[in-house]
Amino acid sequence: MLFKPSKIASDFPVLQRKIKGKRIVYLDSTASSLKPQSVIQETVRYYEECPVNIFRGVYTLSEEATEGYENSRGKVAEFIGCPNSAEVVFTRNATESLNLIAQTVGRTLPAHSNIVSTVMEHHANIVPWQVISGEKKIPLRFIDIDNEGRLKLDDLEKKIDKNTAILTFTFISNVLGTINPVKEIIARVKKINKNTVIVIDAAQAVPHLKLSVMDLGCDFLVFSAHKMLGPTGVGVLWGKAELLKKMPPYQTGGEMIREVQLEKTVYNEPPYKFEAGTPDIAGVLGLAKAVEYLENIGMGKIREHEKELTVYALGKLQKLSAIEIYGPKEATERGGVIAFNLKGIHPHDVAQILNNDNICIRSGHHCAMPLHHRLEINSSCRASFYLYNDESDVDALLQGLENTAKFFLRKWC
Numbered sequence: 001m002l003f004k005p006s007k008i009a010s011d012f013p014v015l016q017r018k019i020k021g022k023r024i025v026y027l028d029s030t031a032s033s034l035k036p037q038s039v040i041q042e043t044v045r046y047y048e049e050c051p052v053n054i055f056r057g058v059y060t061l062s063e064e065a066t067e068g069y070e071n072s073r074g075k076v077a078e079f080i081g082c083p084n085s086a087e088v089v090f091t092r093n094a095t096e097s098l099n100l101i102a103q104t105v106g107r108t109l110p111a112h113s114n115i116v117s118t119v120m121e122h123h124a125n126i127v128p129w130q131v132i133s134g135e136k137k138i139p140l141r142f143i144d145i146d147n148e149g150r151l152k153l154d155d156l157e158k159k160i161d162k163n164t165a166i167l168t169f170t171f172i173s174n175v176l177g178t179i180n181p182v183k184e185i186i187a188r189v190k191k192i193n194k195n196t197v198i199v200i201d202a203a204q205a206v207p208h209l210k211l212s213v214m215d216l217g218c219d220f221l222v223f224s225a226h227k228m229l230g231p232t233g234v235g236v237l238w239g240k241a242e243l244l245k246k247m248p249p250y251q252t253g254g255e256m257i258r259e260v261q262l263e264k265t266v267y268n269e270p271p272y273k274f275e276a277g278t279p280d281i282a283g284v285l286g287l288a289k290a291v292e293y294l295e296n297i298g299m300g301k302i303r304e305h306e307k308e309l310t311v312y313a314l315g316k317l318q319k320l321s322a323i324e325i326y327g328p329k330e331a332t333e334r335g336g337v338i339a340f341n342l343k344g345i346h347p348h349d350v351a352q353i354l355n356n357d358n359i360c361i362r363s364g365h366h367c368a369m370p371l372h373h374r375l376e377i378n379s380s381c382r383a384s385f386y387l388y389n390d391e392s393d394v395d396a397l398l399q400g401l402e403n404t405a406k407f408f409l410r411k412w413c
C-alpha cells in the first residue's frame with residue numbers, strides 16, 4: 001500500500017457509522033464519493049461565518065464570500081492545469097456543463113456539420129447531443145467499442161470527417177472503467193479535421209488521476225464536485241477562453257450581465273457570462289477544500305492505490321466462473337470501477353443481498369443504457385473504489401457475492 005486507506009477513512013464521518021451494528025463498505029464512488037470532514041466543515045463555516053451573496057455587496061462579509069468564491073475558482077483551475085482561471089465556469093454538475101456546451105456551441109453549428117460521440121457514454125453525454133441533432137437535423141454518430149470495451153480507433157477514423165464539428169467522449173467509462181487514450185484520439189482527429197471541437201467528459205477522471213487541460217489539448221472538459229469529495233450541486237465547465245468568448249449565454253439574468261436596458265442587454269465576460277443567478281457558494285467553497293484534500297494526498301498516489309485495488313479485485317473476480325466482467329482485462333487500462341454480472345441472478349437482487357451487510361454497490365444500467373444494449377445485457381452490478389477503500393472492502397464484496405450465489409443458486413464456484 002502506498003498510503004493508509006484506514007487512516008484516510010477516519011476523515012470521513014459517514015464511515016464511522018454502523019448500520020445494524022455493522023460497518024459500511026462503500027463501493028459506489030463512481031455514483032458519488034463520500035465527503036471528508038474538512039469539506040463538510042467548510043460549507044458549515046460559510047453558513048456560520050459569511051452566509052451572504054457574492055459580487056453585490058461592498059460590506060466586509062460579502063467581500064469575504066466573493067474572495068473565497070474566486071479563490072476557489074483559482075484552485076480548481078490550478079488543479080486541472082489551467083493557467084487562466086477565467087476559463088473555469090461553475091455549473092450545477094457535469095450534466096449541466098454538457099448541456100451548456102450543447103445549447104451554445106451545438107445550437108450555432110452549420111447545417112452541413114455532424115457530431116460524433118461514443119457508445120460508452122453516460123446519458124449526460126448523449127441526450128444533450130440528441131436534442132441538438134434533432135433540432136438542427138444534423139447526424140449524430142457513435143464510435144463503437146471492441147470486445148474488451150475499448151474504443152475502436154479505426155471506427156473513430158471512419159466516423160470523423162471534414163464536417164465533424166464536435167467530438168464528445170468520456171475520459172473514463174463509468175461502467176467499463178476503460179481509460180480512453182485521450183491524447184492519441186485528439187491527435188488522430190486533428191489529422192482528419194483540425195477544426196473539430198473536442199469535448200471531454202472527465203466526470204470519472206478528474207477525481208481519480210492527475211490531468212492537465214493544456215497537456216490534453218481538448219477544447220472543453222467537464223466534471224462534478226460530488227464525485228471528487230466535494231458537495232453536491234456544483235459542477236465545472238472548463239473551456240478555452242477564445243471559445244467561451246464567442247459562445248452565446250446559456251441562461252440569462254444576475255451576474256451574467258454588464259448592463260441592462262429595457263430594450264437590450266450587454267453581457268458580462270466569461271466566466272461570469274455563464275453563471276446566471278446566485279451560485280452554490282457553499283458548494284464552490286467546499287469543492288476547493290476537496291481539491292486541497294486530494295492534493296495533500298497526491299493524485300498520483302490515489303491513481304496507484306486504485307490500480308492496486310483493481311488488480312486485487314479483478315484477480316479474484318476473474319477466477320470465478322459465475323462472474324462475467326465487462327471492460328478491459330488489464331488494470332492499467334482501467335480506472336477503479338468494475339461492472340459485472342453474477343450469472344443467473346438479477347443485479348438488483350445481488351445489490352439487495354449485499355446491502356444486508358452494508359455493502360453498497362450499484363445495480364442497473366448506470367445511466368448508460370446504449371452501452372448495456374451494445375454489451376447485449378439489460379443491467380449489471382458495479383463496484384467502484386476510491387482512496388478510502390482497501391482490500392478488506394474487496395474481500396467483503398467477494399464474501400457477499402458468495403452469500404448471494406448460495407442464497408439464490410444454492411452453489412458457489
Ligand SMILES: Cc1ncc(COP(=O)(O)O)c(C=O)c1O
Nearest residue numbers: 093094095122124174201203224
Ligand atoms: C462519465 C459520466 N459523465 C457524466 C455524469 C453525470 O454526472 P452528474 O450527475 O454529476 O451531472 C456521470 C455520473 O455518473 C458520469 O459517470
